[in-house]
Amino acid sequence: MKKRYIVLTIYLVIIMLPIYWMLNMSLRTNADIMAKLAFFPTDITFSNYMKIFTDPSWYSGYINSIIYVVLNTVICLVTALPAAYAFSRYNFIGDKHVFFWLLTNRMSPAAVFLLPFFQLYSTFGLIDTHIAVALAHCLFNIPLTVWILEGFISGVPIEIDEMAFIDGYKFPRFFFFVFVPLIRSGIGVAAFFCFMFSWVELLFARTLTTTAAKPIAATMTRTVSASGLDWGLLAAAGILTIVPGALVIYFVRNYLAKGFALGRV
Amino acid sequence: MKKWQDNKGWLFILPVFLIVAFSAIVPLMTVVNYSIQDIFGPGERVFVGTEWFREVLTDQRLHEALWRQLLFSGLVLLIEMPLGIAIALLMPSKKGFGASVVLVTLALPLLIPWNVIGTIWIIFTRPDIGLMGATINALGLTFDHTASGLHAWITLMLMEVWHWTPLVALLAYAGLQSIPPAYYQAAKIDGASAWSIFRYIQLPKMKGVLTIALLLRFMDSFLIYAEPFVLTGGGPGNTTTFLSIYLVKIAVGQFDLGPAGAFSIIYFLIVLLFCYLFYQVLQSAEEGEQS
Structure with a gap:
């Protein structure tokens, strides 16, 4: 019973991973994206979203x-x-x-x-x-x-x-x-x-x-x-x-x- | 089921009939027109009969695109159907917070615009900024879907499986939910193994929804356009040029209306043939369930 939920959780994580990666990119500036590969955004910026909304x-x-x-x-x-x-x-x-x-x-x-x-x-x-x-x-x-x-x-x-x-x-x-x-x-x-x-x-x-x-x-x-x-x-x-x-x-x-x-x- | 015998039914379906006919029949007639004429400009056209059909049917690149398309759809079905069923079997059967989270997460990829799916996977698989691309390259393997046809195919298959397996899983899950608990209790009393529960209770009960999953997955993968268009653009070379991509290339890119028209009709007939076969299977499956 436990094992089946572990497998399911792994699958759901795989589903979310590409979406998360895009979210990660969206919170960084282009220069930051090209400079280094980071799993978590270090300097979170909302400038990309601001540009879209304005x-x-x-x-x-x-x-x-x-x-x-x-x-x-x-x-x-x-x-x-x-x-x-x-x-x-x-x-x-x-x-x-x-x-x-x-x-x-x-x-x-x-x-x-x-x-x-x-x-x-x-x-x-x-x-x-x-x-x-x-x-x-x-x-x-x-x-x-x-x-x-x-x-x-x-x-x-x-x-x-x-x-x-x-x-x-x-x-x-x-x-x-x-x-x-x-x-x-x-x-x-x-x-x-x-x-x-x-x-x-x-x-x-x-x-x-x-x-x-x-x-x-x-x-x-x-x-x-x-x-x-x-x-x-x-x-x-x-x-x-x-x-x-x-x-x-x-x-x-x-x-x-x-x-x-x-x-x- | 009992029905009223009355042609008044036509009045009810008239609005639907008119709207769909406007969008379906007029364009189809236009395509037929294209396919049998050579059009130079407004008012300048020559009747050419079946010339375009002959040209298209002997087009080597069309044959390649067709085989590629069939291989793609076949692989999609081979991977997604068993995977989807397996995931449905893993899903929690009781309603609650957990089931809601699983349902919403599974449905998420289905609601992303198709070209954004392509964008997500470009960002995810690029060797310089993508998590997957960079990870594979860090392991010492070279992975670049813009350079190698095989890598482009692998990326496309991964994307397609990621995108659409949840649909199969949700359909299969709905089929499983419709099984009365008494069936499982009876199986338990008989000491049935997990495999025989699957084989003799779950699989037959899922037959209806699985037929529909098969139908939808075949159709949509056969008509795929936006995702490979964004991800690979049909390349490298022609390795991922599927039927829709090739058709749009001829029609919009080269503006060859005649061959594009003939191509369209052949494409449409192929799809229609499969539709008809599936519809027959579906009908007989439904009748089998009722008897």
Whole structure:
């Protein structure tokens, strides 16, 4: 019993080690990083973080990312809820085919759609807007949300719906005041995965934006290609991209296992 | 499960259908257009039929990229699946502070933007400033993923295993949590060994989630782009140029729309084929569980 926790702890330390190393870098100046290899930062400095919080070209990246991620999560949940309800409750012409077609989009290579996406969104004048990235991320997030929610909805017996209708509930009132509260943990799990996959995606977000909606991830790649890298600054920016994710996990940690238990990620 | 027979269902799925169709069908048609035409500029295009497909299918570098991609996905599955299951078996089964810490730590790598993953591993493995790179070099071995293809592969595999094994572990853990305690009590009474508990109780109960883990890991590793792009840029040479990286090189780097379009369609069809096979397996697994 003891041995198994030792092995697990070692594994968790290995998980944390690269992240810790970046944290270590982010608290040191570039000259200090290049000068010596140290496991603990000796002269802790927050100058890298200060630069990010005061330079608009850096911090606007975070704001842009958060705007399109939230937009995407809202669009996905609002449209996917009724769709998941339909897939769970109704038999209709082509239901299985549409469901499979949706899932193929979760698995289509983003690189395939890159150029046509750029053309399509230019035609509509959407390039460099937050909504463009949010819509593009719907391509893989909506199928996922429908899939997760369908699982949770199928866990609610159909008899509950029938009883409510017999009791005289109209559909909208039933749906929003009875049904949605019943599957709120499912909605939480779905929102978590929408947030996560939209937050980590780079290819679409970078292609569809230039300046006004440029995500933080793209701001960072610009730094990588530049000569004379400022490792400390890069590390600080990286650490800050982990923070929103870590906060979200902390809030949904109790639902996490449940969402995974349905096996719908 | 009982369902209502009603085409009203279409009304509910209409918004989803429209949004996804806007982002999926229109671009797919554009790609088809690219793949059968030679485009010189706006309004100047010639129909070329299957020429681009022939060019792409005989492209030596594409074949290499495909084999490299299959090898990569295969290795990823071979390492991550057993490792993930092993970690799930080690995790504390009772809810509490310990389980929360383990869950949050495990999920952390999954929420880091993919290019930041690449950045983390650049910083971690560089021979001059990286902990891992410097440690290996201090042991007297030379390690530099920018110079040696083998070292680049090792670094990529380490990164991939570090990044995604937690997903397999979390899925397997969720599968284990769904086993009623009575099963274990019965096994204890029968005097079952740890191995037979794993083989006859835990593994069958995890079958569903493990199929999904397999599916997700295959798909995502087959489509991998951002992490190797940041870490190695497809190099040194072409040793880590995977399908997505090669495609973006052709499409955006060289702006060869025709071959890129044909390449895209072939790539998409390969993925679609695997999707279909996995979906069938998944369906039959679910039916097997219900009966």
